[in-house]
Amino acid sequence: MSDMASTTVTFRVLRGTIINDKLVQKTQDFEVPVDARTTVLSALEWIKGEIDGTLTFRRSCRASICGSCGMYINGRTRLACKTKVTDLLDGNAFKNIAPAKSAGVIEVGPQRNQPVLKDLVVDITPFYDKVKKLDPFVQDGPEKQIHVSKDAFSQVNMVSNCIMCGNCYSDCTAMVENPNFFGPAALAKAYRFVADPREGHKTERLQELSEKNGIWDCTRCNMCIDACPKGVAPMEAIVKLRSLAMEAGITDNKGAKHAMVFKDDIATWGVLNEPFMLLKTAGVVGALGQLGNALNLAKKGKIPNPFPFDHKVEGLDEVKAIYQELKAHPIDVKTRSNDDGPGAG
Numbered sequence: 001m002s003d004m005a006s007t008t009v010t011f012r013v014l015r016g017t018i019i020n021d022k023l024v025q026k027t028q029d030f031e032v033p034v035d036a037r038t039t040v041l042s043a044l045e046w047i048k049g050e051i052d053g054t055l056t057f058r059r060s061c062r063a064s065i066c067g068s069c070g071m072y073i074n075g076r077t078r079l080a081c082k083t084k085v086t087d088l089l090d091g092n093a094f095k096n097i098a099p100a101k102s103a104g105v106i107e108v109g110p111q112r113n114q115p116v117l118k119d120l121v122v123d124i125t126p127f128y129d130k131v132k133k134l135d136p137f138v139q140d141g142p143e144k145q146i147h148v149s150k151d152a153f154s155q156v157n158m159v160s161n162c163i164m165c166g167n168c169y170s171d172c173t174a175m176v177e178n179p180n181f182f183g184p185a186a187l188a189k190a191y192r193f194v195a196d197p198r199e200g201h202k203t204e205r206l207q208e209l210s211e212k213n214g215i216w217d218c219t220r221c222n223m224c225i226d227a228c229p230k231g232v233a234p235m236e237a238i239v240k241l242r243s244l245a246m247e248a249g250i251t252d253n254k255g256a257k258h259a260m261v262f263k264d265d266i267a268t269w270g271v272l273n274e275p276f277m278l279l280k281t282a283g284v285v286g287a288l289g290q291l292g293n294a295l296n297l298a299k300k301g302k303i304p305n306p307f308p309f310d311h312k313v314e315g316l317d318e319v320k321a322i323y324q325e326l327k328a329h330p331i332d333v334k335t336r337s338n339d340d341g342p343g344a345g
């Protein structure tokens with residue numbers, strides 16, 4: 001046993017049960033003896049075996065393979081079997097874990113963005129339905145290629161590491177605003193098929209993914225990259241899907257228009273011209289729909305200058321040089337060198 005053999009830690013567990021069709025939740029504290037090897041999952045097993053057999057959670061492999069033990073642990077979604085109690089208490093910069101806010105306390109709750117069924121168990125049906133909706137299988141069709149290069153397949157491999165744990169889905173900020181958003185796992189899965197040379201309907205897939213609730217609804221907050229225990233980096237897969245969609249000429253949507261206007265503004269002025277950006281992205285009707293917001297911003301003196309070209313931005317020449325360099329040597333999002341997959345972005 002390690003020098004932590006006699007340490008006791010408080011596990012503050014958010015428990016829940018459905019009563020008269022409504023979820024009722026309350027926290028319950030358990031004092032758990034831990035040592036340097038204790039994981040959150042082994043602590044929960046100890047509580048279940050020694051204190052309260054009704055505590056409910058999912059688990060199977062205890063080895064970060066099955067994806068069933070995703071939980072909200074000290075403010076982020078993690079795999080309980082992969083998360084050591086010592087890392088949570090002291091922090092571990094290498095594993096991107098901040099020290100516990102309350103010393104000696106570990107807070108555990110169910111994953112977010114999904115309905116809770118009981119204690120730490122959530123209903124994963126919507127998560128799986130979204131993956132199924134994107135046809136998660138290679139389809140025969142006109143764009144199918146016979147030759148499969150190693151480079152091309154490294155993209156497929158990395159996204160294939162997904163164990164469907166739902167951690168990224170739980171921490172996704174876009175999902176909070178729009179529960180219909182496909183979410184990081186389903187979109188990473190979609191990239192797996194778009195990147196597969198054997199897929200026969202790549203452009204059709206990109207068209208569908210560019211519609212509402214798809215790739216342009218991601219806010220690029222990075223949370224899914226942090227949350228993923230398998231290095232899938234869904235946000236990078238989404239960024240790649242966006243580039244591929246635009247390369248395929250799928251630009252008649254707000255997201256692509258926004259990206260193009262953004263790029264042009266920076267290349268031309270070195271700053272964004274936000275009032276005109278809204279007009280160019282959403283059109284006159286869309287911009288008029290934002291009039292209420294604009295008036296609120298104006299009242300608070302927060303309307304940005306619509307004429308950024310009235311003075312030269314410092315460093316603009318360097319910005320222009322970067323754009324020229326990228327134009328001369330464009331980055332191929334699918335096969336850039338030393339790229340082991342979306343996570344390499």
Ligand code: SF4
Nearest residue numbers: 172218219221222224
């Ligand atoms: S980067 Fe996009 S998909 Fe990933 S968590 Fe943020 S909003 Fe969700």
Ligand code: SF4
Nearest residue numbers: 162163165166168228
């Ligand atoms: S992408 Fe990562 S976090 Fe998301 S479901 Fe797959 S393995 Fe889990």
Ligand code: FES
Nearest residue numbers: 061062067069081
């Ligand atoms: S129990 Fe299988 S991933 Fe944690």
